[in-house]
Amino acid sequence: MINRIGRYTLQLTNKPVIIGYGAVAGKKEAEGPLGKGFDKIFYDTLAGCDTWEQAESKFQQEAVEFALEKAGCKARDIDVALAGDLLNQCISSSYGLRDYNIPFLGQYGACSTMAQTLLVSSLLVEGGCASRALAVTSSHFCSAERQFRFPLEYGGQRTPTSQWTVTGAGAAIVSKNGAGAVIHHVTIGKITDLGITDINNMGAAMSPAAADTIKNFLNDTNTKPSDYDIIVTGDLGKVGSELLYEILEKDNINIRNNHKDCGLLIYDLEEQDAHAGGSGCGCSGSVLCSYILNNINSGNLKNILFIATGALMSPTSTEQGQSIPGIAHLLNIKWK
């Protein structure tokens, strides 16, 4: 049963379980601190395909294959797939999942997509719509860079606040039965826009949304940051994480002691020239579906908050002078 707690948070009393998950990443990610945790590494940015966009679809497929394998099921056992990505018209997802023959609901949450797809999967399983639901996302440095910024060949300089789009994908299967990490609560985020217009500073644009969702969740559940082993955000990076602390501290909420950010975990910022950190749907996707879920399943992490943030602008809205709306969705995941 799903109980609404407070204004924004839903409690899932039957506790849907993540029975399988997979993470695939590229060369730079493999060389970072979490490299050993990924199920598969593609050292070739094209992953054997003709284009980066097709490679990104292949990353999704590989992540799904690992998730299915670990869950011990086949594509036909999945009742619904939820997937999204950063590319125009979410083509990584539609081409990536095209051949699986699974009922499909495309999602768009920008870099919040791993949280969004996992959250909706959990609600559909808990609500009785599906026995097993698949949540998938991806990003690719090369496909994102040429779509959102400049052709790679241009070799543009990056600002210190800019982030590095992760080449990677994550997939997770949520089931009403089975063993694994359990979804206890979810909080659906609201669009939050404090007027940031610098597209080289996504962390700043997304941190108010993360703060809003975390505050709403803590209020609704009457809990405090220290109740959680870690509070892990998606890709706020160095700049956005610091802003998140500052915004929350205005409400006397201190998460400095147990906050982590997937964008800061995935690269060694100085060694790997990643500036303010990793970003992209594949950042929180690949980190959740390797390092974080591995640590939950081994009992190292017993109770966590996973909050992926997204920036909902497009190059067109930016050129038209619009500010960057952010969003953040939250899941409270526990070991049993």
Place this chain on the structure above:
Amino acid sequence: MINRIGRYTLQLTNKPVIIGYGAVAGKKEAEGPLGKGFDKIFYDTLAGCDTWEQAESKFQQEAVEFALEKAGCKARDIDVALAGDLLNQCISSSYGLRDYNIPFLGQYGACSTMAQTLLVSSLLVEGGCASRALAVTSSHFCSAERQFRFPLEYGGQRTPTSQWTVTGAGAAIVSKNGAGAVIHHVTIGKITDLGITDINNMGAAMSPAAADTIKNFLNDTNTKPSDYDIIVTGDLGKVGSELLYEILEKDNINIRNNHKDCGLLIYDLEEQDAHAGGSGCGCSGSVLCSYILNNINSGNLKNILFIATGALMSPTSTEQGQSIPGIAHLLNIKWK
């Protein structure tokens, strides 16, 4: 409660209700056969905004306002909003709904978005996640044309199979209580790709998906086309509708007698130079949220199938020689 019937169809036993809906359209749509049914017409393609993209967001806002007004509620009474559109990164929706402060889940289903948002809204209400959910979509001829095809100033010729993107928006509020049209069943579509590569023939690309979903629904519910007053598709247009009949007839399913298509209803094809018919998320969105729901609420239509179809390609995937994957989601809507 949600019961799975057969492999693909979900029966909603508490029967969520559409308590309010709104449709906004442009000048060409106002001059068509359904013109009198829209809640508001913008005769200016910019709707008083600086850009077509911003105008499209405004169309969404206006549709939402009418839906809220007819439902007799305020934005704060809505627990979750589901919205999507055709623009890159779905900016019509994120900017359109930015100021409402409603928990938001961005959806991407191309032209199937009205069915997808309404379907997920129904499942979230039925599953206990929300008391009231808002489903919204839009499209705009000018913003779509310049993004997917050519700058308007280019004045390109259109092929006979090409469709005309509707300038319009639809919004519907699904509630667990109240009076109005009732959602009885939903079928989530699968991605279907028969290898069509002609982007000027979207109807052909989408009709196999519509056929698949209709077949699955009829199988699952053990019903036949004549059990429904109308079977209304989103925007298959003239070419896609004929193909849909042919595909279904191979399985001895004949829907010719009671099939309608929003893309054929919205324009007088010959008088209005709309070639194969209307298209875009706003086509099925604005037609459902005016003509169709009005006819259900007045008792003229008692039991219908609404199937919106989407083509999940992008200009990039097309340039890379990929075929066009289609999808179709179905709702069985009744008067009580």
